[in-house]
Amino acid sequence: MKKEDKSLIIEKIGNVLGEYSCVYLTQTSGLNAERTSALRRACFKDDIKMLCVKNTLLKKAFEASETDYSGLYDLLHGETTLLLSNTGNAPAKLIKKFRQKNDTLPMLKGAFVEESVYVGEAQLDTLSNIKSKNELIADVVALLQSPAKNVISALQSGANKLHGILETLSNKEN
Known part of the structure; x- marks a missing residue:
């Protein structure tokens, strides 16, 4: 060559x-x-x-x-x-x-x-x-979303509890 x-x-x-x-x-x-x-x-x-x-x-x-x-x-x-x-x-x-x-x-x-x-x-x-770059990005996004999901879940369950308490109180007064 x-x-x-x-x-x-x-x-x-x-x-x-x-x-x-x-x-x-x-x-x-x-x-x-x-x-x-x-x-x-x-x-x-x-x-x-x-x-x-x-x-x-x-x-x-x-x-x-x-x-x-x-x-x-x-x-x-x-x-x-x-x-x-x-x-x-x-x-x-x-x-x-x-x-x-x-x-x-x-x-x-x-x-x-x-x-x-x-x-x-x-x-x-x-x-x-x-892990590939895309897999690492997906892990970071999942970690960032986790606290927000927990807050939303807590707010939703709190709203359900509050609704239940208010409904019980309103039925008691009648």
Whole structure:
């Protein structure tokens, strides 16, 4: 491959990396063509970009990036497949779901999620339990609504009690 072609590919990889906040490095060697196609379809359905890249080109794209991916450099050996997403837990959930049909593949090498590096297969459960931005916003909204709901409920029950007391008093006078 010519040097110009390599620099073009490195630039393309860098542009793609810039579009996503979460980078997962996985190993998919051992998957047959049918399983690889199934993984690609599952990634597309879950809005995850899947790329198979050469480690040297990926490392150069990491180095050229403004983001510090240095924690992932040691993981760039063997076959590497990138799973890119803007939702931190989506690729981890996809890997776990995909593994239900296939024993151990794809295998997680490491991940870069929201400026944190996770290394090794053992981090898969941790990554799948990370809440996405939308889930966190929903939790905050629920927490903010809870006191208001309690006040409304108390006012409604108080109104019912007051109505009952007034009705009892009015019946007593008759």
